[in-house]
Amino acid sequence: MRQRITPEVKIGHVTVGGGRPVVVQSMTNTDTADPVRTAAQVADLARAGSELVRITVNNEESARAVPEIRDRLAKMDLHTPLVGDFHFNGHKLLAKYPECAEALAKYRINPGNVGRGAKGDSQFASMIEVACRYDKAVRIGANWGSLDQELLAATLDDNAKLAEPLPIQDINRRVVIDSALNSALMAEELGLSKNKIVISCKMSKVQDLIAVYRSLADRCDYALHLGLTEAGMGSKGIVASTAALSVLLQESIGDTIRISLTPEPGGARTEEVKVGQEILQSMGLRAFTPQVTSCPGCGRTSSTYFQELTASIQTHLRDQMPVWKKKHPGVESMNVAVMGCVVNGPGESKHADIGISLPGTGERPVAPVYIDGEKAMTLKGDRIAEEFQAIVEDYVAKRYVAKRP
Numbered sequence: 001m002r003q004r005i006t007p008e009v010k011i012g013h014v015t016v017g018g019g020r021p022v023v024v025q026s027m028t029n030t031d032t033a034d035p036v037r038t039a040a041q042v043a044d045l046a047r048a049g050s051e052l053v054r055i056t057v058n059n060e061e062s063a064r065a066v067p068e069i070r071d072r073l074a075k076m077d078l079h080t081p082l083v084g085d086f087h088f089n090g091h092k093l094l095a096k097y098p099e100c101a102e103a104l105a106k107y108r109i110n111p112g113n114v115g116r117g118a119k120g121d122s123q124f125a126s127m128i129e130v131a132c133r134y135d136k137a138v139r140i141g142a143n144w145g146s147l148d149q150e151l152l153a154a155t156l157d158d159n160a161k162l163a164e165p166l167p168i169q170d171i172n173r174r175v176v177i178d179s180a181l182n183s184a185l186m187a188e189e190l191g192l193s194k195n196k197i198v199i200s201c202k203m204s205k206v207q208d209l210i211a212v213y214r215s216l217a218d219r220c221d222y223a224l225h226l227g228l229t230e231a232g233m234g235s236k237g238i239v240a241s242t243a244a245l246s247v248l249l250q251e252s253i254g255d256t257i258r259i260s261l262t263p264e265p266g267g268a269r270t271e272e273v274k275v276g277q278e279i280l281q282s283m284g285l286r287a288f289t290p291q292v293t294s295c296p297g298c299g300r301t302s303s304t305y306f307q308e309l310t311a312s313i314q315t316h317l318r319d320q321m322p323v324w325k326k327k328h329p330g331v332e333s334m335n336v337a338v339m340g341c342v343v344n345g346p347g348e349s350k351h352a353d354i355g356i357s358l359p360g361t362g363e364r365p366v367a368p369v370y371i372d373g374e375k376a377m378t379l380k381g382d383r384i385a386e387e388f389q390a391i392v393e394d395y396v397a398k399r400y401v402a403k404r405p
Contacts, residue, residue, distance in 0.1 A: 004252040006223040007195040011137045012081030012105035014051050016198060016255045017223030021286050023256040024276040025225070026050040027085070029269060032062035032069070039072035041269060046073075046080040047322060048270035049277055049288055052256065054083040054108060057090070063097040070103045081105030083139070087113040087146075091123040094130040101130050106137040106198075111183040112146040124183065128190045138187060139198040142180040143229055144172055144208070151175055151182075173212050176201045181220060197222050198256065202229035206244040217253045226254035233262040238275050245279055290317045290334040293348055293355075300360040301340035309358065309385050310338040316389060328400035336392065337370075346370070354395050356388050371395060 008018030016023050026045045030038040032055050042053045057063055070082060084104040086093065091114075094101045107127060115123045131138050142148075152175045159165045166174075180199050187197060199222040203209040209228055216224065228244045231237035241259045248254050257279070259272040277288040294310040295301070313336060324331045337352035339345035341360025349355025349370040356379070358367045367379045369391060379387050 004217055004221075006221050006255060009137050009195055009198055009223045009255075011052060011083075013079065014081055014105075016137075020255070022249065022254060022280055023051045024049060024273060024280070025052040025054060025083070025256055025258045026269070026273050026276075027054040027258065027260075028056070029263070032056050033059070033065050035065040035068040035072060038065070039069045039076075042069065042073060042080065042082070043076055043078055044268075044270055045273055046078050048273040050080065050270075050273045052081050052083055052106070054085050054258075057084040057086055057093060057100065057104075059089075060093065060096070063093040063100040066097075066100040067103040083108055086110075086127070090114075091126040094127055101136070102134050104136065106139060107131055108139045108141050109183075110141050110143055110146055111179045112142060112148045116150055121186070124186065125190055128187045128192050131196065132191045135196075137196045137198060138192060139200060139225055140180050140183045140187065141200040141202065141225070142176045142183075143202045144176050144204065145202075145229065147172070147175050148179045151179055169208070173203075173208060173215070176203070177212060177216055177219065180216070184220070184222060194222065198225050199223070200225040200227065202227055204228065204230045206240055209244045210247050213248050213253050214251070217251075223255040224253060225256045225258070227258040227260055229260055231260045231262075234264060237261040241275065242279055246283060249280070249283060249285060287332040289321050289332055290336055292317065293335060293337040293339075293352055295340050295344060295348075297340055300343065302361045306338060306340035306358045309356075309388070312385060313338055313389065313392065317392075324396065324400075327402060328396055329402055331396055331400040334396070334400070350374075353399075354392060356384075358384070 005019050006017035009016045014023060028038055028041045030041050032038050038055060045053050057066065082104050083106040085108045087110055090109060109127055114120045155171055155175050159171055180201050184197050184199055188194060201212045201216055203212055213224065213226065226245050226248055228241045231241045245257055257276050259275045261272045263269055280286040281288055281291065292310060292314045297307065335352045337348045337355030339348050339357045342357065342363055345357025346368065349357050350373045353372060355370045356367050359365050365380055367384050368375050369377050369379060369388065
């Protein structure tokens with residue numbers, strides 16, 4: 001794995017880049033003009049583990065609400081940096097509402113939606129000047145769904161003159177990169193330092209995203225935000241995002257990530273945070289919550305008991321993390337195995353920090369428990385789930401003890 005070191009970018013109390021661990025972000029889908037609902041959703045995302053939360057700032061009502069949102073979060077003892085998402089009219093809103101400009105930790109600017117020609121340059125400049133005035137970071141986020149039309153037209157004209165014109169796919173990739181990098185250079189010329197700039201070039205197809213970010217990483221040393229834009233719903237969005245981001249993260253490309261899932265009807269917005277964390281933890285890049293190893297089940301496991309126990313333990317571990325991470329440092333790296341039969345059950349349980357091998361079809365109705373590689377006890381009866389959960393709690397309390405000052 002190559003090492004790509006970028007400048008450290010301070011976003012509130014969060015540091016991005018500079019070889020630091022990859023940061024997980026998310027975005028609200030509430031009307032920002034409603035500070036109560038928006039603060040509540042930011043709180044949910046933050047408690048789920050989102051380290052930065054982006055909110056839409058698209059009109060005067062939302063701009064006026066931003067300071068109240070920040071203050072409501074502070075009263076909940078939540079200080080997650082807020083990122084303002086600006087399109088079309090950000091220059092007006094930041095100028096008219098300095099309290100909003102000050103309350104945000106970072107501004108997200110899309111070069112394709114700032115304006116055209118000299119007018120666009122002027123409006124972009126006004127936003128960068130505000131960022132400099134308040135010492136804020138800026139994400140310059142180009143998106144292939146809203147390309148700089150003048151840059152696209154000029155690039156297409158140049159391409160048409162070539163003896164062998166490039167495919168339109170290659171042109172789109174080149175324009176989104178050039179749009180972001182040209183804007184970043186302009187921001188630096190206006191006085192915004194490199195350690196205040198994050199770049200993103202969002203694409204909606206896996207191979208496009210991989211190709212664009214590889215090229216981007218070769219052409220610059222700015223901190224990079226990764227994400228497959230419009231990833232989709234459910235397994236499609238999760239699989240596509242994982243496929244794209246895993247390749248790039250393995251190549252040390254990316255300093256922050258967001259999983260842009262379309263929520264299932266009635267689904268939790270926090271799902272995108274959970275998926276982002278699981279990608280990083282599965283790759284061994286960060287640890288957020290104890291991992292549960294479990295088998296897929298087969299003809300040897302006709303009972304659904306091990307599935308129910310796996311779901312129960314997994315939910316319990318995640319629910320306990322807000323308390324455990326304060327009281328039991330290191331617990332996020334714990335591995336728990338819940339296995340369904342004797343074939344791989346004992347072996348996997350021995351490899352885990354703590355594991356249980358449940359009886360499969362036709363096996364003796366007992367469940368050996370392994371702790372730190374050794375068989376510690378055998379459970380049986382109707383309260384195996386409750387007893388194993390208590391064993392896990394006791395293990396955490398004894399092994400992950402905070403050092404006294």
